[in-house]
Amino acid sequence: MDKRILQKYPPNAENLLFALHDIQDAEKENYLSEEDLKNIADYFNLPLSKVMGVATFYSMYSLKPRGKFIIRICESAPCHVAGALNVINEFINVLGLEKVGETTKDKLFTVETSACLGVCGVAPACMINDVVYGNLTKDKIKQIVDDLRAKGGSNV
């Protein structure tokens, strides 16, 4: 882990959420490792239990390794009535996974579900890393996965 990322923030607990975001983003497998958490606790002079308590509370953090692309599919009511379940199934199918939460063998994709992403205007929607994809259809999902696979393959 690159400790310089932490030095961006004064060692004040108020910056903990930022630090967890940044460290997770810097990890190749998009998660917070045990070592990360210990380094963060050490830097912020917080008990490890507090850091873990926070890291396990917020849904954007993961303590398990994940793929390069994290597909967070919204399943809140507006997306649900617009067909979110089909979207979930389609992503799982296209990626050859068994269930939500899994990562593809090539470590490119992890499928997660999420509460409303605030882009309900284009329901059903998902976010893949920082990017929103809306009005999802079968074809669009396939296209998205193909594009990302092409992109992911090139620089992993």
Next chain:
Amino acid sequence: MNSTIPVIVDGKKVEVPNGSTIIQAAEYAGIEIPRLCYYKDLTPTGNCGVCIVEVKGQKGFKRSCTTPVTPNMEIITRSAEIINARKTVVELILANHPDDCLTCIKSGDCELQALSQQLGIDREKIDKVLTKKPIDDSSLSIVREPEKCILCGRCLRACQDIQTVFAIEAMGRGFNTEITTPSGSMAESVCINCGQCISVCPTGALHEKLEIDEVWAALNNPDKVVIVQEAPAIRVSLAEEFDLPPGTNLVGKMYNALKMLGFDYVFDTNFTADLTIMEEGSEFIERLHENGPYPLITSCSPGWIKFMETFYPDLTECISTCKSPQQMFGALSKTYFAKMYNIDPAKIVTVSIMPCTAKKFEARRPEMRSSGFADVDYVLTTREFIKMVKQVGINIAAIDDAQPNDLMGSYSGAATIFGTTGGVMEAALRTAYELVTGKALDSCDIKEARGFEGVKEFTIDVEGTTLSCAVAHGLGNARKVLDKVKEAKEKGKPSPYHFIEIMACPGGCVGGGGQPYGSTLERRLERAKGLYDEDGGMKIRKSHENPEIKKIYEDFLEKPLGHKSHELLHTHYIKRDALL
């Protein structure tokens, strides 16, 4: 501002202290509002939702444990709606709770069980939603049964707010929340084994690791000589469990009960408490002569010792090298006692009855084998001892007094006050003052060291040298003192204190994590009073005047801090990982 304000509880007008919460105010009207997460000495969190009441003119229900009263507030504590809501809340909690009462360690003492009874819940109305969560019995002291946890948060208040250890925390969110350590194992954590979390846990989710079966096995084994020691705080913590006034000193009956249980020799940890004073007092005198290093910090609380090793390893050189009285006793039981009674030490089983869960951990530290054996074999908490007594139906209140066996059973008043905060300090000063000055203190009572103030600071004049002393109990309070020492050290300044006593548990051992449940500060004070009363009434009130102490130096140890002492009575400390 008025110091009391009027409120109306179920139509009854009462004057209550300003700043009271509704739950407290109701008590003045003779009403104990049902509750589950509230605990008198802890910051209320409002987690359970059981204590709800109505306030006239306000919408919805209010949590009585977190809502402060206002003048002329009209509180309704019972209505059909309130009672139904309370019942449903408890039914929800029970839906997420195993029906294990028959085999649960907490049965009979469990607040959830009692509440269910109190509210008249007589059938399972809501289908169970349980998740399998394995029991964590990795720790030598503390067992966690997460399925029984109702997430009241009391343990967190104890571990985080009072002890500032932060071994445990709520992890995960919502229904998946679990109170656990970062690694998921208590053994691999910064837990200092103090058991304060257990003291406040309303259910069987946290309890000590039981050693009762092992002790029964030893007692029933004819090849073993089983000897027992009891910590000072035990004698004043039994009465409350046998319908006698809390704090009553039952030392004689305690000895008798132990004999009735079948212990071959009954001694007393108070004997080694006096011995600790001889050794630690001599350490202090040595530092006085050599003008430091200061401060000297007491070492008899194993919870505190692990805390120091984890969070203040830089202060190691300040810590007295004396083992705790329990461990001194253990080491002597398989050397001195074995020799004097001519018993093969391999046959000796040493049991201690302690107010403390950390003592279980301490007894198994690898350093604690200076007799060539495990110095102490089994450690029972006060609660375990009471369970054994009740198992065989002994009614302590009704039995006669007995005497301990000779050799390691006599003690001074100084030893008995070890069991409460400030006691070690007071005991040590009684002896050190006299050994240094050759004169007795004007009065044995050092009032400044007594009471439950978090940090007690005072000075005492010893032959023209003004010694600064500090007494802290509860590790949050200890931090305040230690941080001052640390800061002075870092700045190269002289230590602000010469002598510091630290006890891990609030109130000291009378408030230990192994003591009977319901151990509020008020209860702890009652127990402490029992100890001070005993001390005040004793003829011998200074450790160096205890005849058995004189004898052990003559017959066996030769002199304080001598070669044998170092071998058997002193120890060393290690540095531990604070990021666990």
Next chain:
Amino acid sequence: MFRTHALFVIDQNTIDAGAYAVKYELEKEITNASLQNEIKVSETGSINLIGKGVIILVFPDSVLYTNVTVNDVKEIVNEHFLKGRPVKRLVLSESFDIPNITISPAVETTKKQQRIVLERAGVINPESIDEYIATMGYEAAGKAITTMKPDEVVDIVKKSGLRGRGGAGFPTGLKWSFTSPLPGEKYVVCNADEGEPGTFKDRLILEGDPHKLIEGMLICGYAIGAIMGYVYIRGEYNLSIKRLQKAIDDARAYGLLGKNIFDTNFSFDIEIRKGAGAYVCGEETALIESMEGKRGHPRVKPPFPGQVGFRNKPTIVNNVETLSNVPNILLKGADWYRSFGTKNAPGTKVYTILGKVNHPGLIEVPMGITLRQIINEYAGGMCAGSVFKAAQIGGSAGALISEKMLDTPLDYDSLGQWAAVLGSGAILILDQKTEIPDFLRSVMKFFEHESCGKCSPCRIGTKILFDKSMELYKRKLKKQEWEEMLNIANTMEKTSFCPLGQSLILPISSADKYFKEELENYFL
């Protein structure tokens, strides 16, 4: 001076549709045609047209292009920019006027919105402080800080009748007036956590006109005597964070944030705090805990944040929309503001309308118009083949309302008679194809997922209600178990620690009240 401005609507949706690629292409073609000194390409925030691909607004021609692709760019440049002939097939409208952009000009029946909060969204470049200032931006703050006493500012806001737009509807001026007299360090926190399903108004305000929020916070800070402001934005709102950060930096560079603002001795600055995925952190005390780097558990109240808040200092927490109303109130006065909306709910409200209507999206209209009006006059009516069945108002914790309530005015009080709440202003329209049990299970899933776990009733109740609603959907629930669900939800309303657990009674009890017949068909 440029003769023509081409404004790209940049929001999460248009980015998804490829807005940046089209913009790049357009800039290239404009340069190729040597028009770079005549046509200015810039970005603007969302105008709430949703599902219409890449959107370009052309001024002063008032042409609105939608669904523009890279392949269309050449034609636009050649035909429109060179020859002055808009490309008809891409034009949605040639007749919208500024600043009151109608939701969908293509629909004849569409009424004009009343835009106060969103007056600049889609009109100016949200990344340009100059454009904000050129449209009277920061005048309200200037007026307040240089000519008014803090008390006077609080007073105007009080008189305006502005009520919190974050859900609870608490009178904003009153809230400020409790904190304003307290001594010492104080803070303003803007609640931009926006996690309520179906709500994205705050995002569009942040993306479309971030300076307006800054100005609102500045005025609030002055009024209550705060030393610092924080905006707590949900972690997913990347574009909002980016734009707001730029706006803060620019405002600081212009001396509008920082020390001695407008050469007075008032100093104030703003920082962003980022959430990490927890709906409950929208609750103001959980939000404060989160800002302090903790788990988002709500705090015991009282004390309220206005007395003991962030860093245990008095703190005003207000929603993005609430604060964005403040500059106009200061500039135009309380009476002006009261000329919109109803007596008890003055002003406008930004709604997000979703589901089976022709034009889902965002509208800003006066308080008190009815749901029927919103559907028919602003959202283009029900989709073809869809018949109105139910609406959920106020997000997932909102009540389901049935057809007979379509003419209830939407404001804080009127909805009360149906035991419904306005909440965040999300409106989800369900048609005859939606099964109420299917809908309910999704709502319960949300609560089960978002319960913070602090209190027993909600932690266990949400889990049981979710499990049981799944059974209902699978037709495995007995009627008596449904009654038990109601009892649990009722108990949660009375005994949960915070409004999250307290409010889930609404969807359940309203389903019971208004859709019982359908439920009966599902019982075992």
